[in-house]
Amino acid sequence: MLRKTDLEIYRAIVAEQRKQRSVINLIASENYTSKAVLQAVGSVLTNKYAEGYPGHRCYGGCQYVDVVEALAVKRACQLFGAEHANVQPHAGSQANMAVYFAALKPGDRIMAMNLRAGGHLTHGREANFSGQLYRCCFYNVDRESELIDYEEVARIARRERPHLIICGASSYSRLIDFAAFSRIAREVGALLMADIAHISGLVVAGLHPSPVPWCEFVTSTTHKTLRGPRGGLVLCRQQYAQAIDSAVFPGLQGGPLLHVIAGKAVAFREAMKPEFIRYQRAVVANAARLSKEMAERGYRVVSGGTDNHLFLVDLRKSGLSGLEAERILESVGIVVNHNPIPYDPLPPAVTSGIRLGTAAVTTRGMTEADMVQIAEWIDVALKSRNHQRQLKELARKIRRFAHEFPVQA
Ligand code: DSN
Secondary structure: OHHHHOHHHHHHHHHHHHHHHHOEEOOOOOOOOOHHHHHHHOOHHHHOOOOEEOOEEOOOOOHHHHHHHHHHHHHHHHHHOOOEEEOOOOOHHHHHHHHHHHHOOOOOEEEEEOHHHOOOOOOOOOOOHHHHHOEEEEEOEOOOOOOEOHHHHHHHHHHHOOOEEEEOOOOOOOOOOHHHHHHHHHHHOOEEEEEOOOOHHHHHOOOOOOOOOOOOEEEEEOOOOOOOOOOEEEEEOHHHHHHHHHHHHHHHOOOOOHHHHHHHHHHHHHHOOHHHHHHHHHHHHHHHHHHHHHHHOOOEEHHHOOOOOEEEEEOHHHOOOHHHHHHHHHHHOEEOEEEOOOOOOOOOOOOOEEEEEOHHHHHOOOOHHHHHHHHHHHHHHHHOOOOHHHHHHHHHHHHHHHHOOOOOO
């Protein structure tokens, strides 16, 4: 049908689908959803307006979408052991915004991990609404260990007296001690928010400590390790439920995307199954193996390894920037993103590092043995950067290899 009505869009979708099948995707924030999630997101629920919440909508005819949203909320609470969930945020940014709107007044102080140490744009960067509406201060990782230094976090918190402390990151490869953050927040009288967008799949599988017992607010996206549709989620204690719900609607969003919320509900149910725990274990094992193999080939892995689904490679010794490496790897069909390493001397648009993650390749069934092969190909590609014939030959091999691993569609 789409092919007949809009050939240009149809072709772009088919090309994207082909590309997704023929590359090795190591983007740490991406994954492949199940067919069931795709079906829910592609459903007629997109036709329905439903501003408000189940049972209290601004529109008639909401009886079926109410079922969908109520199920998504119930499953999110069950999955994370949370007292309240709001499943309406269109993305992680809106989930974070909802917490700020619920917990802060403009001009209040927030404290978060520096973006260049592994934090996130919406955790107070000046280019983002969060840095414009609130006064922000940041903690880094330790220069030597490249780990969060909780003593240093406490010192900054005592000095700055933030209203809200944010923990959680987009490129930090080690366990986050939510209990330690909670002790610091209590001491300085701050509220605590964990953004677990990257690690939420590991958290529900019990492979990373849960922030839920320690934080007033937990936010996440639903499409990274959690393997749902692209979207956001807020979990909170019951005492903040009303404030969070009002912050999302009418505070910052209008009509919820019920087709996406249906996809979230399906993904939450999938995440309750034993297969999901096995999958997350494989993700972590693959990341550990890939980082070890990179280190054995002479690449410095930031903090010396990984406890989760991702890690950063410092490329300075190879004479390549992150951006150059990203381009070389893409030319052979290995997709990664350039990423600052802690205290990176190069600007964010260039960087000295790349970030590698294993959530997507593990969904396709790749194992530790495949990680050895992938590390070898990354090394060969980066070393053959001036040899077009070798790169072309490598690209052919990688395409053949990728096609052995199916993608749901
Ligand atoms: N863009 C996400 C990531 O790649 O980590 C964060 O928003």
